[in-house]
Amino acid sequence: MNGLPRSLNLPPSGWTLAGLLAFYVLAGLFGHDPWKSEDVIHLAVARDFLDPGHGLGLSLAGQPFLAAPLFYWSAALTGRLFDWLLPLHDALRLASGLWTALSLAALYYAGRELYGQHSAAATPLLLAGSFGLLVHAHEAQPMLVLLTATSLTLLAYSLLPRKPLMTTLLLTPALVLAGLGQGMGGLLLLLCSLLIPLAIYPDKRQVVLALGASLVSAGVLLTGIWLLLASAAPLWLSIWLQQEWRQLSQAADYWRDLKTFLDMLCWFSWPLLPLAGWSLWQKRRSWRAPELLLPLISFGLWLFSLPALMAAKETTAILLLPALALLATPGALSLRRGAANAFDWFSGMAFSVFALLLWIGWCAMVFGWPERLAKRAVILEPGFVGHFDLSYFSLALLASLWWIWLLLTLPRSPYRCLTRWSAGLATIWLLTVSLWLPWIDYGKSYRQLAADLAWQLPQQQGCIAAQNLGDAQRASFAYFERLRFTPLPRSGQTHCRWLLVQGSSRQELAPTGTGWQRVWEGSRPGDRKERFRLYRRSN
Incomplete structure (x- = not known):
């Protein structure tokens, strides 16, 4: 009779490595309510796809939601496939686990290509061991699609000298994932990275052919998908693309955002940053080798590009971790x-x-x-x-x-x-x-608060106007009780019979306009800053 193995074989490989990484991916992914964060917003948007007659455009509680659609499509797919087995929010959140698993797998093969079979397992373990990825890998998070795209890009570039055709086959979906996963900002981030293989590989003709084929094929695929969206959801697509262009053209404080990213990296990337520094010191005499230049230039290029393309926040900073994990791999295995x-x-x-x-x-x-x-x-x-x-x-x-x-x-x-x-x-x-x-x-969780609010409303309540209601709160009420809200005009004039107000003070909780009668007030347990009042029109 076989019992437990006496120990794990190191380096971990095969099913042992797969089990370790699966434990990381699945730990904490299931079993909890949508929380007040981006988690509940993205889950509510994905859930809307499961409503009968919903198109390809995004919506949140009945209102257009302007974001790249791929993560929500994938979450709706896992929700449809696994809602018989899991609670719906867990089935939707399974998409995050799949994107994280793809990122870890891509980095495993990139590490094997750059550093050899013995070192391959270290790269995904380093990414899984970083503080910054832990929470975001276990919530509904669209940025995980772009994380997968950057990991596939690193794998594609690592294979270029030996398998240029495989580079094209990998870089093409990476570009498509970037465009559909994070819009123009994500696509531009990967387009900037096309400079990397040109800088580190001597056979320029081979590099140009592989990159050119990837650009053409990715352009054809993206054009086809955008044409499909233009046919199925033309108004939503038009508004989303306008917002994308407006965000890119807005003047941002580049140096402030760059400093924010650098400050976050001090703890966010632990323990990758010191191990990457040790790699550079160990390899300082052979720093021109492609296995060192590829992750180093990728990390530097993306670090200095991100402040110009995306908001400086934790979810964006996870994009720096794959290149840093590759760079830290030699250092992690050569510690004294x-x-x-x-x-x-x-x-x-x-x-x-x-x-x-x-x-x-x-x-x-x-x-x-x-x-x-x-x-x-x-x-x-x-x-x-x-x-x-x-x-x-x-x-x-x-x-x-x-x-x-x-x-x-x-x-x-x-x-x-x-x-x-x-x-x-x-x-x-x-x-x-x-x-x-x-x-x-x-x-x-907003589960009980949403139930209390829904209890106050009649079954045929008509429209509900919302005043100062945040996206996370709107998403929570929509997810748990399927409540829909109509934004309140600045004039305060609305034809809705009901009005929900969010605030923290008596002044903020007062309704705009006259003719409202308060029927309910509530908040989450222990939350003194966030209160809600429901009003009914008195005439």
């Missing part, structure tokens, strides 16, 4: 023994301590011990009552036992600290969203 042991010790100790704290916090919420910590949890989320959930407890226990097994059995190897870091980060995330999920959902 003392540094590798220190990194390994820190990974084991830090994640073990975090896991212990998460279990103690869970005991406080469910069993009331430690008492002081239990009181603190209630203060942060007033009204919360913890309960024991066998399924989530079992999942967290299995993850903890698996982490202990990794601590005790991983053999000595240059891969040990890297494997332990990536697995530990995924374990902590899984423990957080399993043990602490009821507490997190209690504070972040």
Whole structure:
């Protein structure tokens, strides 16, 4: 009878590597409500596609939503395919897992091409181990489509000297994904990268032929898809393209945004940045080698292009991580023994301590011990009552036992600290969203608030005007209760019988215009800044 293997084989390969990366992709992707963030907005937009008669254009709670459509199409597809197996929001969010998995797979093959089979597993493990990707890889996030496009681009360029035809076959879908995944900004980002192979490979004719074929084929595909959109959703496409052009032409504070990206990288890319620096130091005498220049120039070019093309925020910064993971690969596997042991010790100790704290916090919420910590949890989320959930407890226990097994059995190897870091980060995330999920959902979910609001409305309520209602709140009410809102004109004159107002003060919660009677007021538990009032026309 075969039992558990005594340890993982390092470097991880085959099903072992696939299992490690699948654990990362799936950990925390399911099982929680849409949260007040971009998550609920993108889920609500994707859900609208499942309504009968919905076209190819995007909408949010009945109003046009101007964004690149590919992620929402893919989320609607996974929602349609798996809603019989999973709650709808989990089935929609599965699209994020698929795009993340494609990015990790592309980086695995890019690492193998640049650094050899022994080093191939390090690149996706490094990407999975970065702080910045962890949350966004497990929420509904359209930027993951462009992350996949940048990863495919790096793979295409790494194959160019040996397999130029494969470069064309990979770069073509990458360009299409960029255009349909993030619009003009994403497409321009990848078009800028066409300079990279011209700078690092000596056979210019081969490079030009491969890039030219990719541009022509991607242009044909994008034109065909845009013509389809022009036929199926002409008004939406026209407004979206106008907004894209307006955003690109607006004067942005380039140096401020660049500084924002640099500040974020200090923690966002950990531990990639110091490992990439070590790679550069180790390879300083052969810095002109393509395996070093490709990720280095890609990272630098995208870092200095992003402030001009996209908003400086965390979701945009994840686009810098694939090139940085490739650049960090040689450094991660060539750490000196003392540094590798220190990194390994820190990974084991830090994640073990975090896991212990998460279990103690869970005991406080469910069993009331430690008492002081239990009181603190209630203060942060007033009204919360913890309960024991066998399924989530079992999942967290299995993850903890698996982490202990990794601590005790991983053999000595240059891969040990890297494997332990990536697995530990995924374990902590899984423990957080399993043990602490009821507490997190209690504070972040709009499910109960949406139900309370819907209870106040008659079954045939007609239109509901909205005043100061944010996108996340509008998306939440639309997702949970299928409520639709009409924007309130500046004049305050509307034919709607109902009015929903969002605000934090008495002045902000007052309705615009006269003739309104307040019928309900509510907020999420513990949220003192965000309140809602429902008014009904009194005449």
